[in-house]
Amino acid sequence: MPAFLSHPFFYLLPTAFFTIAIFSFLYKDNPIFKFAEHVFAGLSAGYYTGLIYQSVIKQQVWIPLTQDGRIMVLIPAILGLMMFARFFPRIGWLTRIPLAFVIGSTAGIMFIQQLHGLILPQVSRTILPLNSVHNVIIILGVLTTLIYFYFSKPHKGPLGWVANVGIGFIMVAFGAHFGYTVMARVSLLIGRMQFLLVDWLKIGS
Numbered sequence: 001m002p003a004f005l006s007h008p009f010f011y012l013l014p015t016a017f018f019t020i021a022i023f024s025f026l027y028k029d030n031p032i033f034k035f036a037e038h039v040f041a042g043l044s045a046g047y048y049t050g051l052i053y054q055s056v057i058k059q060q061v062w063i064p065l066t067q068d069g070r071i072m073v074l075i076p077a078i079l080g081l082m083m084f085a086r087f088f089p090r091i092g093w094l095t096r097i098p099l100a101f102v103i104g105s106t107a108g109i110m111f112i113q114q115l116h117g118l119i120l121p122q123v124s125r126t127i128l129p130l131n132s133v134h135n136v137i138i139i140l141g142v143l144t145t146l147i148y149f150y151f152s153k154p155h156k157g158p159l160g161w162v163a164n165v166g167i168g169f170i171m172v173a174f175g176a177h178f179g180y181t182v183m184a185r186v187s188l189l190i191g192r193m194q195f196l197l198v199d200w201l202k203i204g205s
Helices: 013-026 033-066 071-087 091-128 133-148 157-200
Strands: none
Touching: 013 157, 033 071, 071 091, 071 133, 091 133, 133 157
16 A cells, blocks of 8 residues: 555545535535445444344344344344335234334333432422522422412412513423534534644645
8 A cells, every 4th residue: 555545644535525425514505425424324224224233133133143042132133124014015014013012112111210210309499498599590490390380270460460470480491402413513523623624735734
């Protein structure tokens, strides 16, 4: 291999090309962006297909069935195969059976997770002594937000005023989440720009 190809500018060129190709969408939709988008979609589909084959079909079905003799793994395997019945109109109704298992089990698991992960901790952290401004703000925020979602009576008079306070707390929470999301995206942008300018072009290094 020629020596010049070992320079970062050349062996990082494909990565830099696809990074710039994605950034080109900031100008307008163009064929270069579409090419990079399709390559990314194709690579992702191929990667996850191989990942599912190795981690699910092979390790969780084939190996336990052939080496350990665990016949019970055939049940989830058959349910998984039934998902493909939608490609055949006459037996498409079979997909409802595995979907029912997935939706039911997911709903049960998520209910327990939300109960123990969010609701109960929120209740326990809201039962606070009114001995500091911090505790008062927390209790006020929780109660006024809950009152805002009380729709059995129109939000008029004192109830409407309290609901408006709840809206303020909701907006603060949404703003904080939005700011966190923006900062996460900005950190990704900084990482890409650092790759292009420092790692690839060696500017400022």
